[in-house]
Amino acid sequence: GQQVMQIPQYQHVQEGEDFTTYCNSSTTLSNIQWYKQRPGGHPVFLIQLVKSGEVKKQKRLTFQFGEAKKNSSLHITATQTTDVGTYFCTYSSNTGKLIFGQGTTLQVKP
Amino acid sequence: KAGVTQTPRYLIKTRGQQVTLSCSPISGHRSVSWYQQTPGQGLQFLFEYFSETQRNKGNFPGRFSGRQFSNSRSEMNVSTLELGDSALYLCASGRMMGYEQYFGPGTRLTVT
Numbered sequence: 001g002q003q004v005m006q007i008p009q010y011q012h013v014q015e016g017e018d019f020t021t022y023c024n025s026s027t028t029l030s031n032i033q034w035y036k037q038r039p040g041g042h043p044v045f046l047i048q049l050v051k052s053g054e055v056k057k058q059k060r061l062t063f064q065f066g067e068a069k070k071n072s073s074l075h076i077t078a079t080q081t082t083d084v085g086t087y088f089c090t091y092s093s094n095t096g097k098l099i100f101g102q103g104t105t106l107q108v109k110p
Numbered sequence: 111k112a113g114v115t116q117t118p119r120y121l122i123k124t125r126g127q128q129v130t131l132s133c134s135p136i137s138g139h140r141s142v143s144w145y146q147q148t149p150g151q152g153l154q155f156l157f158e159y160f161s162e163t164q165r166n167k168g169n170f171p172g173r174f175s176g177r178q179f180s181n182s183r184s185e186m187n188v189s190t191l192e193l194g195d196s197a198l199y200l201c202a203s204g205r206m207m208g209y210e211q212y213f214g215p216g217t218r219l220t221v222t
Binding site for chain 2: 031035041042043045092098099103
């Protein structure tokens with residue numbers, strides 16, 4: 001079935017460095033959602049992107065949906081230790097089912 | 111507004127037994143989805159219920175089943191437990207199917 005690939009799988013950064021995770025699909029997506037899961041926690045909804053080329057910001061986080069609606073990115077500026085966790089992208093299939101990517105696990109060294 | 115609650119939070123069962131997990135969605139949410147999370151397989155979709163009807167199903171054997179009640183509360187059942195069923199089972203609720211999901215804390219199931 002339709003899949004989304006997330007890269008990288010793991011990322012270690014020094015506190016203060018920037019971080020970007022990418023979500024790629026071989027087919028056009030109707031929307032993209034991003035979730036964050038802290039270690040030992042549960043996924044928490046961050047944002048949904050629907051429009052081609054859409055860019056949304058939440059403080060230090062910038063989310064982008066590609067022009068062709070086949071890829072998305074999450075960029076964190078000046079990472080902090082509170083950014084540690086796994087970031088998942090997900091999309092709604094044509095039946096409404098959410099399909100999750102494998103996630104990118106971010107480690108931040110203080 | 112209270113969040114999604116799941117009971118029990120932790121469970122230890124023996125191979126061959128069966129287990130029932132419960133999920134209470136956020137008030138007003140009619141969609142409830144279940145996921146299995148393991149270190150090796152990530153987040154795997156089990157099934158989704160909306161208005162008491164199963165709307166979507168993942169690629170899991172028939173030992174995994176679920177239901178939703180008229181008050182939107184949901185249960186999932188796993189029969190004839192196997193060691194590989196050890197995982198974190200997450201429930202998520204939403205206003206509509208395919209929209210943002212609000213996850214509960216999960217039930218950590220260990221099968222010995």
